[in-house]
Amino acid sequence: MNLTETITSIAQEEAVNLLLLNGLNSGGSFALWRKPKTQTLEFILDDSYSALRLGLNLEELPQGFVVHPFADQEDKKAFFIRASQYFKFNLAEPLYSEDLPIWIQSSLNSDQNNSQKIESLLRQKSVLDKSNPVHGTEKEAFLQLVNLGIDAISRGELEKIVPARTKKVALPEGFDLARTFLTLLHSYPNSFVNFFHIPQVGTWMGATPEVLIETKGDFFYTMALAGTQPAKGENPMKSAAWTQKEIEEQALVSRYIVDCFKKIRLREYEEHGPKTVMAGNLLHLRSDFKVNMKATGFPQLGSVMLDLLHPTSAVCGMPRKEAHEFLQEHESFDRSFFAGFLGPVNIESETSIYVNLRTANFQENEVILFAGAGVTEDSDPEKEWEETEMKCEIIGKFIKNPIA
Template sequence: MIETVTATSLSVAEALAAFLHTGFQSGGSFALWRKPKSSKLEFVLDELDGVRKVGMNLEELPAGFIIHPFEDQENKQAYFINASNYLRIDLTSDLKEVDLPQWIQAPKNIEYKSLLKTVGPEQNSEDFSQKIHDGDSKEHFLALVEQSISEIEKGNLEKVVPARTKHLDLPEEFDLAKAIKSMLDSYPNSFVNFFHIPQVGTWMGASPEVLIETQGDYFHTMSLAGTQAAKGDNPLKSVAWTQKEIEEQALVSRYIVDCFKKIRLREYEEHGPKTVMAGNLLHLRSDFKVNMKATNFPQLGSVMLDLLHPTSAVCGMPRKEAHEFLKANEGFDRSFFAGFLGPVNIDNTTSIYVNLRTASFQEGKVTLYAGAGVTEDSDPEKEWEETEMKCEIIGKFIQKSIA
């Protein structure tokens, strides 16, 4: 069931509440999202009661929404929300209201806090408390950055991306629809998303990073690294990047080119690096584009997805060694943070994003996630400050979105 809506009866905020209410009331899996620089809010609701998993051959999948954790699943499978029901609404500025089909339930009010207390996976409270301690500890993170620098100086790693968590209590009058609406308004250049899979996870985020995208005959990916706060009236023109940040981004670009070489793909376009803005942060980005028809590579999306995840931007270089270092020393489960997610085979387009600037809901709490790229020139305190800025991107909407 595919419908596009352009009539008027509900505000966008009320439409969001209706999507969330319909999804939670169904008892199944659902997702909603808006792509970067898009005016379309999209929603899928799976009619299957249980959890659906699929293989990684994107080209063979039905229309839906895919979610994969940071760590590989057994048999390289991902969670999948089938587009049994699909709807999109137009968010353009001249359209203040939207009309919804009958299968969408428009509630008068929703008590999100009581609802979100029970949406996460079942957790042993002692284990949960330990995870909070391990991921939230500044002392642990600073020591991990020091250890990372030491491994780089020894020549064992070129770069590593340690991560951390930050836990917030869910405000008593928290309004999830209001939080998502604020994120849509604040981050037009990010992939704003929310998904719920019963007993697996409930997450929302605003990712700035495309992992892979295929549209018709074209494939696209990007290297995104380097972070600083946007300052001044024109931050894109006044920005200055350090050698550390330039080299960090160049490592990610080099890894993408190495992947192309591995599959003997020589015909590609590379543009950048250039400075881009995501919320209140600036990053360095390079874009890569391939004509899959001209190169006779129709399955390039699936092939590159397998080669790129987890990217050096969320893991490090060399990838295998950096991944093993993080598993041994990071001290908490990243779950879906730094995994990937996005719509698959909707309107002849697949758009997969790295799950960054994200938060999960469980037991009346919200967990924020952030990482920082560490090289031999890194300063532990500055890396901590970078993760604080990244946590704030989503954290401020948790704390301010009160009904």
């Protein structure tokens, strides 16, 4: 590591510590994120003490960050972090104290151990909803849930179901949140790496590979992401071999997106894929969709498709209504924000909403990891369990083994 890289590395960690410290000390809601394949770290803070919930007319919202749970909300509202303060910087360039805004500079103090203060605040402010506790799902219970899903599919009640499970890990003493977050950034360049805190609601961190909807200028984007296998060998993307089960699973997700386009009589769209993509140490099949909103006369396509797509068949199943009812009846825990959606809205004329996968919920002394697996008639319950173990490790390994 040369001198410039050393300066940049130190500046990044100090900057992330200051952002986290300001957010947790503010008493308000905040989010920190980096979009896939970019070098820009972004921070937003809503300094009001009460959690804000707004409707999902994306085109009319102020700049901010939206967070929505998996379960449908009767009032069709989501948590919204309004941009009282906004800051971004390039991770590939050195950052110095004079580059920071005044409201961050005021908290600079070299005599304080910010990482320890952040750990203490993280434990104090993380919320455990005692009315609906999350329990780690044991293997036997998950296998039973998978078998119930396979039985429902074989009876013709479902085409696909996506059961989920949780896994608890202890939050280690001396946990360094800023360093862990930076490690996620460097480890998962193709994922939306994020951390958000909403007082009395929840504290979450994740690295999700899946775009739900995105709008940039006149263009709308979405993707169908499904099928999972571990990345192996020197060139895993070229050596990947997909089974018929995985190909059909991904095709179901793509078909659902096309059905949504048909529902709103949208016929002019581009579809590319499926192709193999890498997310951390896992491979997936992905198809990309693109629409010119101006040419097709759909300026509000982002809001319309968000309503139609969530929850996607990749996190719920098909048919969506029956799959959702099956999960509500048989899953033993509240998914909360897992398999919901989140992301920046109307920041620099772009909105990027992601499915909240590969995510972790912070409690006072532990972290809850979440993972799901797509089940079809050809599924092997043991293999579905192994898939959820791999997905839990994407975030879990960095929490269980903090970087020294």
